[in-house]
Amino acid sequence: MTTIQDIADKLGISKGTVSKALNDAPDISETLQKQILETAVELGYTKLRRYKKTAKRLCVIAQKDNIEYLEPHHFAYDIVMGFRQMSEPAGFEVDVVPVDVELQRETSFDVFMLQNDYAGAFVLGFSLGEPWMKDFQATRTPTVLYDNHIIGNPATAYVGIDNDEGMYLAVGYLKKQGHQKIGYLSSALGSHIMQVRHRAFFQAMHRHGLKADSSYSGCSYYLSECMEKHLPRFLDMGMTAVICCQDTFASAAITQCQQLGYQVPRDISIIGFDDIPICPYTSPPLTTVRQDRTELGKSGYYALSSLMNGVSIGTVLLHADLIVRGSTAAPRQ
CATH class of the missing domain: 3.40.50.2300 (Response regulator)
Incomplete structure (x- = not known):
């Protein structure tokens, strides 16, 4: 397992400097902290700053340009609610984090997760061209994606309907x-x-x-x-x-x-x-x-919990249901 000393040796700096950067010390420049975090991710450092906090933290990451979630009539509102209904009683703090392409270009996914001490992520609304879609292919952070499928990375899972x-x-x-x-x-x-x-x-x-x-x-x-x-x-x-x-x-x-x-x-x-x-x-x-969006949110937590416990779930698909209303009828003869 990678240690703080390994990161220090890689960069040729002191162990204390690495420790300060990982703990957001104010006397470490933003540039140096970014370099240390990126190196920590590269070396597979996973011992985050949780010893300072009693709560375990998860995040729902929403691509704010593609998906809405803030109001009850928004598509992803129930997805987020279902995820929280499962994760918060299990002892997790959950942050809903809006991101855009600019943020993804500025900070890699794993560095973002390390900076914010998130143990795992549920990702909503990402198109194939998003910068972090490449990061998901190699991430070691447990990550569940709604309606996106990453092939060949056991740290990720796909949740959706059939x-x-x-x-x-x-x-x-x-x-x-x-x-x-x-x-x-x-x-x-x-x-x-x-x-x-x-x-x-x-x-x-x-x-x-x-x-x-x-x-x-x-x-x-x-x-x-x-x-x-x-x-x-x-x-x-x-x-x-x-x-x-x-x-x-x-x-x-x-x-x-x-x-x-x-x-x-x-x-x-x-x-x-x-x-x-x-x-x-x-x-x-x-x-x-x-799509039962509340159940999709709950399934997102189920898949993420499995990944965090070493069970490499690949895909969770809920059954689809056809709801017949007035816009369909037999064709005219």
């Missing part, structure tokens, strides 16, 4: 209603979960014996472009149903169809993904694949 199951349920329900031509609208495939759902759509269509080629999918970075370019194309192709990557896309699709003179679900059925709080209140109410 999107293959969810898409299979959605396509199967539409087929049972009589739909044959089903399209898929998605945001750009710049995140792991968007790639998973895109692939799951085509797999589900194939498993249900329905035709689907690349023209059955429309992906755009901007929601407006998806609605103005791909949705009219689907309607021109004679699609009778559309599955959307997220409920926000599905809600926008309902509005766009109505503006184009189509009635939902009489002329076209629409299914979303996630079951965000607005779904029962769209017009018509939105059929969607539900």
